[in-house]
Amino acid sequence: MGQVVLVTGVAGDLGRRFAAQLSRSPGVERVIGVDVVPPRGDLSGADFVRVDIRNPVIAKVIVRERVDTVVHTSVEATAAAAGGRTSTKELNVIGTMQLLAACQQAPDVHKLVLKSSAAFYGASNRDPAMFTEGMSAKRLPGSGFAKDVNEVEAYTRGFARRRPDVAVTVLRFANVIGPRITSAMTGYFRLPVIPTVLGFNPRLQFLHEQDALDVLEHATFTDTAGTFNVAGDGILTLAQAVRRIGRPSLPLPGFAVPTFGSAIRQTHVADFSAEQVAFLTFGRGLDTTRMRSMLGFDPSFTTAHAFADFASSLSPGILSPTRVRATEKALVGALTPGGGDRRG
Amino acid sequence: MGDAEIIPIGTRGRPGRGTGETKPSANSRSLAAKSPASPATKPPAQKSVQEVAQKSVQVPRQQGPNPAAKTAPTTGPNSGPKPAPISGPNPPSAEPSPGAETKETDDRPTVLASRPPVTTDHRHPDPGIPPLEWLSALTSASKEVFGENWEPRLAQFLAFLRRRLTGDYTLDVYGFDQEVTERFLLAAMRPIAKKWFRVEVLGAENIPTEGGALVVSNHSGTIPVDGMMTAVSIRDHTGRFLRPLGADLVFRLPIIGDLARKGGATLACNEDAERMLRGGELVGVWPEGFKGIGKPFGERYKLQRFGRGGFVSAAIRTGVPIIPTSVVGAEEIYPLVGNIPSLARLLGVPYLPITPLFPLLGPLGLIPLPSKWLIEFGEPIRTDEYDAGAADDPMLVFNVTDQVRESIQQTLYTLLMKRKSVFS
Numbered sequence: 001m002g003q004v005v006l007v008t009g010v011a012g013d014l015g016r017r018f019a020a021q022l023s024r025s026p027g028v029e030r031v032i033g034v035d036v037v038p039p040r041g042d043l044s045g046a047d048f049v050r051v052d053i054r055n056p057v058i059a060k061v062i063v064r065e066r067v068d069t070v071v072h073t074s075v076e077a078t079a080a081a082a083g084g085r086t087s088t089k090e091l092n093v094i095g096t097m098q099l100l101a102a103c104q105q106a107p108d109v110h111k112l113v114l115k116s117s118a119a120f121y122g123a124s125n126r127d128p129a130m131f132t133e134g135m136s137a138k139r140l141p142g143s144g145f146a147k148d149v150n151e152v153e154a155y156t157r158g159f160a161r162r163r164p165d166v167a168v169t170v171l172r173f174a175n176v177i178g179p180r181i182t183s184a185m186t187g188y189f190r191l192p193v194i195p196t197v198l199g200f201n202p203r204l205q206f207l208h209e210q211d212a213l214d215v216l217e218h219a220t221f222t223d224t225a226g227t228f229n230v231a232g233d234g235i236l237t238l239a240q241a242v243r244r245i246g247r248p249s250l251p252l253p254g255f256a257v258p259t260f261g262s263a264i265r266q267t268h269v270a271d272f273s274a275e276q277v278a279f280l281t282f283g284r285g286l287d288t289t290r291m292r293s294m295l296g297f298d299p300s301f302t303t304a305h306a307f308a309d310f311a312s313s314l315s316p317g318i319l320s321p322t323r324v325r326a327t328e329k330a331l332v333g334a335l336t337p338g339g340g341d342r343r344g
Numbered sequence: 345m346g347d348a349e350i351i352p353i354g355t356r357g358r359p360g361r362g363t364g365e366t367k368p369s370a371n372s373r374s375l376a377a378k379s380p381a382s383p384a385t386k387p388p389a390q391k392s393v394q395e396v397a398q399k400s401v402q403v404p405r406q407q408g409p410n411p412a413a414k415t416a417p418t419t420g421p422n423s424g425p426k427p428a429p430i431s432g433p434n435p436p437s438a439e440p441s442p443g444a445e446t447k448e449t450d451d452r453p454t455v456l457a458s459r460p461p462v463t464t465d466h467r468h469p470d471p472g473i474p475p476l477e478w479l480s481a482l483t484s485a486s487k488e489v490f491g492e493n494w495e496p497r498l499a500q501f502l503a504f505l506r507r508r509l510t511g512d513y514t515l516d517v518y519g520f521d522q523e524v525t526e527r528f529l530l531a532a533m534r535p536i537a538k539k540w541f542r543v544e545v546l547g548a549e550n551i552p553t554e555g556g557a558l559v560v561s562n563h564s565g566t567i568p569v570d571g572m573m574t575a576v577s578i579r580d581h582t583g584r585f586l587r588p589l590g591a592d593l594v595f596r597l598p599i600i601g602d603l604a605r606k607g608g609a610t611l612a613c614n615e616d617a618e619r620m621l622r623g624g625e626l627v628g629v630w631p632e633g634f635k636g637i638g639k640p641f642g643e644r645y646k647l648q649r650f651g652r653g654g655f656v657s658a659a660i661r662t663g664v665p666i667i668p669t670s671v672v673g674a675e676e677i678y679p680l681v682g683n684i685p686s687l688a689r690l691l692g693v694p695y696l697p698i699t700p701l702f703p704l705l706g707p708l709g710l711i712p713l714p715s716k717w718l719i720e721f722g723e724p725i726r727t728d729e730y731d732a733g734a735a736d737d738p739m740l741v742f743n744v745t746d747q748v749r750e751s752i753q754q755t756l757y758t759l760l761m762k763r764k765s766v767f768s
Contacts, residue, residue: 125596128615129518135615199598201605203519235517243511254598282595285517304514321510328506332499335483 002029003111005220006067008053008099009074010043011035013181014115018073018213020044027221032065034058035074036091053095059102062109069111069220070103072096075152077117077145077184085144092148093155100159103166113219114156114170118229118286119146121172123202123279130287133172133227144275153227160225167225169295171215174231174286177306178209179313184276190314194242195260198251201239202283205231208301208309218297228295229286232303238280245311246320254281518587518620519605525585529607533576540712541673543573546720548581556621556664557724559586559628560655562647562752563636565674566697569712574628574671575607577719587620588628589613593693614658621662629655631745638683638695644675645760647753653745656727657735660744665724668748670755673717676766678702715766718759722751 005022009015010033023031023045031046033039038048051057053074062070075092103109121127122137141147153170160168175185185206188194207230215230242249252260257280261272291297301309316322473481490497504523507513515521537543551557561574575586588604589612595601610616612629620627630636631651639648659666682698702709725748734740 125601126592126611126613128613128619129610130615130619132615197598199600199602201519201602203515203517203605235515235519236511237515237519240511240513240515243509246510319509321512324506324509328502332502334479335486335495335498 002027003069003220004028004030004065004067004108005032005069005071006062006065007031007033007046007071007073008095009035009072009076010039010046010048011037012074012076013041014176014209014212015039015073016041016043017209018071018216019046021213022046022071022217022220025217030065032061032067034061053099054090056098056102058099059105062102062106066108067106068108069113070099070109071113071115071216071220072099073115073216075115075117075149077119088145089148092145093151096152096155100155104159104163109163110166111220111223112156112159112166112168113216114152114168115216116153116170116172116227117145117149118172118174118205118231118284119275119279120149120153121284121286122146122275123282123284125282127282127284129203130285131229132287133229133290141275144273146275167223169219169222169225170227171219172227172229172286173212174205174207174229174303176209176212177206177310179310181209186310189241189245189247189310191264192247194247194249195257195264196238196242196249196251197257197277197281198253200254200281201237202280203235203237203285204241204283204303205235205286206303206306206310207231207299208306211299211301211306215291215295215297215299219295222296224295226290226294228291228297229288230291230297230299231286231288232299232301232306233288234303235283235285236303236307238283241307243319244307244321245314246317246323248317248319518608518610518616520585520587520608521606522585525607529603530576530579533572534580537573537576537717540714541573541677541717543577543673543717543719545577545581546718547723548577548721550667550721550724551578551582551584551626552665552724553582553584554624556624556662557626557667558617558621558655558659558664559626559667559669559721560748560752561628561630561669561671562645562756563630563632564639564644564671565637565712566678566680566699567712568630568637569677570671570674571628571630573674573717574669574719578626584626586628587625589617589630591633614654617655617658618662621658621664631655634694638680638697640683641675641679641681645672645756647749647756650745650749653738653741656741656744656748660727660730660735660741661732663728663730665726665728666744666748667724668722668751668755670720670722670752670759671717672719672756672759672763673715673766676715677712679713713767716763716768718763720755720759722755725751 005028007015007019007022010019012035015035016033016039019031019033019039020043022028023043033043033046033048034051034053035048036050036052038050049061051061061067074095076088100112103112118131120137121131121135122139122141124138126138128135137146137150141150156168156170160166176183177185177189211232212230236244239249257272257277258274261277264272486494486498490501504527507523513521513523551559559574559578561570564570571588575588578584578586585608588607588609590604590609591612594604594609595611610620612633617627617629631653632648633651635648639646656666678697678699680695680697680699684696684698688694688696699709701711725744727744730740
């Protein structure tokens with residue numbers, strides 16, 4: 001008999017696709033997706049139950065369906081999707097509390113996977129180059145998504161203490177990127193002109209959307225408990241990323257960014273909250289040694305490849321690499337008689 | 345060259361417009377009436393054209409270094425087919441181009457008689473520079489810049505530009521950009537080290553050629569110029585890149601923080617130090633920190649407290665040697681005679697220096713005094729014989745810290761005795 005998996009947050013893109021992918025997996029008997037609104041796309045073999053995880057009804061679902069594995073993917077950063085920051089916080093924090101309370105009462109549950117975020121670490125000038133799982137934010141976040149993540153992880157740790165028989169795996173994702181996903185980061189890179197913080201060039205790490213789904217599936221089937229950073233190898237700086245998609249960037253002095261950011265946020269295109277601005281100023285790097293050695297997961301995309309895959313879905317900007325290459329070729333060809341094929 | 349040929353045709357050396365003559369000038373007459381001019385004006389016109397055609401040979405002197413080779417002036421050094429420069433520069437407009445005009449008159453003078461007089465169209469040649477002349481100018485310019493072997497070098501340079509513009513370069517996880525560091529940051533520092541401070545390096549053989557090592561140095565000079573000079577010296581003498589550990593203030597500053605990361609720096613914290621040392625990097629650390637660079641001139645060459653010994657525990661944990669490094673000369677570049685603590689607090693910096701030249705001379709005061717520098721890399725202090733638990737033994741860590749500090753202080757005194765004067 002296979003696992004019965006409950007997936008929260010299936011209305012979100014990542015949650016829905018994960019539920020669909022999991023339902024095709026041979027080791028799974030049944031996948032139940034729950035969310036407050038129905039998913040907009042195909043759930044494949046997964047069943048959808050419309051239930052709010054902030055409501056005790058979720059406990060009944062878990063017990064009645066004899067759920068043994070819970071994958072909590074509904075902790076979301078984007079405020080726009082849930083209709084404002086307040087309701088996002090409700091969903092993230094209160095939802096997690098209620099879900100964990102339900103799991104604690106359910107004797108069948110033996111595995112919990114939490115999709116967390118690297119926003120846990122914050123971003124500041126006092127950060128080490130790479131965060132390992134044992135570190136925490138240098139400045140505890142006062143508000144916003146980072147605080148949600150901190151609280152959600154704290155509740156999860158409490159749950160792990162109270163139910164030592166449940167294997168709890170917390171996955172701290174780097175920014176998920178890819179041609180199909182919409183997130184704060186993809187919205188940012190889809191802007192026609194990309195605002196940056198003047199004089200800063202943050203280091204970014206990306207996780208490809210397929211790797212994100214795969215690592216969730218991998219964590220569902222392994223009994224390895226613990227907290228793991230999940231990110232593609234290597235880093236890209238923001239300047240590098242912007243040049244690779246060939247869009248012009250607009251460096252704004254640090255003090256002007258919050259004002260500009262709130263104007264952008266009104267459009268619901270990209271997220272420019274205070275923590276996102278801090279991230280775009282100082283950047284962040286994750287150490288993924290434990291992901292490989294203990295969790296045993298190898299992402300198939302590096303940061304650069306994940307970004308290239310995302311960039312292929314964008315219309316090339318005015319400074320696109322192909323255009324730059326063509327210009328270079330033309331210049332070399334014109335200046336060196338018969339030497340157009342020379343390359344340094 | 346168009347203007348050189350045309351101007352004498354209209355005025356023929358006589359005063360033109362604005363001379364106060366009651367009679368309109370020949371030029372304005374030809375402007376007013378489009379009727380064929382009297383034949384009398386023709387022969388001189390033709391003559392002058394020929395004169396000018398000869399003159400025009402000299403014109404390209406401004407564009408190319410070799411006028412003799414350019415009897416066909418519009419043709420570039422790559423000597424394309426001759427018709428190309430004539431037809432090439434002409435924009436596809438109705439008005440005749442001066443270049444084409446002259447060529448015709450040179451070849452067939454008889455045609456000239458039946459032609460209408462020279463009009464203003466000819467007196468105002470196209471302002472643009474024909475593309476081929478751009479090309480020849482570019483070619484000779486690149487010869488100037490890149491020398492004899494300019495073709496591959498220019499191609500290399502363009503490839504470099506292309507890589508930067510398309511973001512097609514790789515950085516390590518700390519953001520170290522080897523290409524930019526090598527080509528710009530170190531290249532800019534090198535003449536300062538060699539010509540301005542005349543840095544003399546002693547004991548470079550004490551730096552291991554591979555594997556992790558911790559360069560521990562004294563810190564002085566108001567602005568951390570000593571770190572950059574040490575990095576240049578190490579690069580030139582051992583071929584290795586120094587990876588400096590910087591204060592968190594550095595990474596809060598725009599542009600400077602970015603440049604620091606590009607130059608291989610990272611935050612001075614145990615996590616990063618140990619990660620870099622495990623990765624086999626040559627890490628540079630200045631344990632005195634702001635206490636060292638911001639100390640008054642009167643306390644020069646007196647080492648301050650060596651932090652909390654975090655660098656020693658990092659070295660012990662990773663088992664890498666510590667190379668005590670003494671820098672003499674940096675103390676004198678900006679003699680710090682005063683400080684404005686209140687303004688410094690307002691700006692959020694550890695000190696706001698007053699030197700004899702700054703802020704008195706404004707930006708000029710930022711030019712460092714040309715003191716003579718000596719950098720000595722001392723005998724490495726081995727840490728691999730301690731076991732890993734030793735890093736948590738505070739007494740041992742303090743002892744090693746003192747050993748490193750003493751070693752640097754003694755070397756500083758020796759170097760100061762050795763140096764004849766501050767500026768030589």
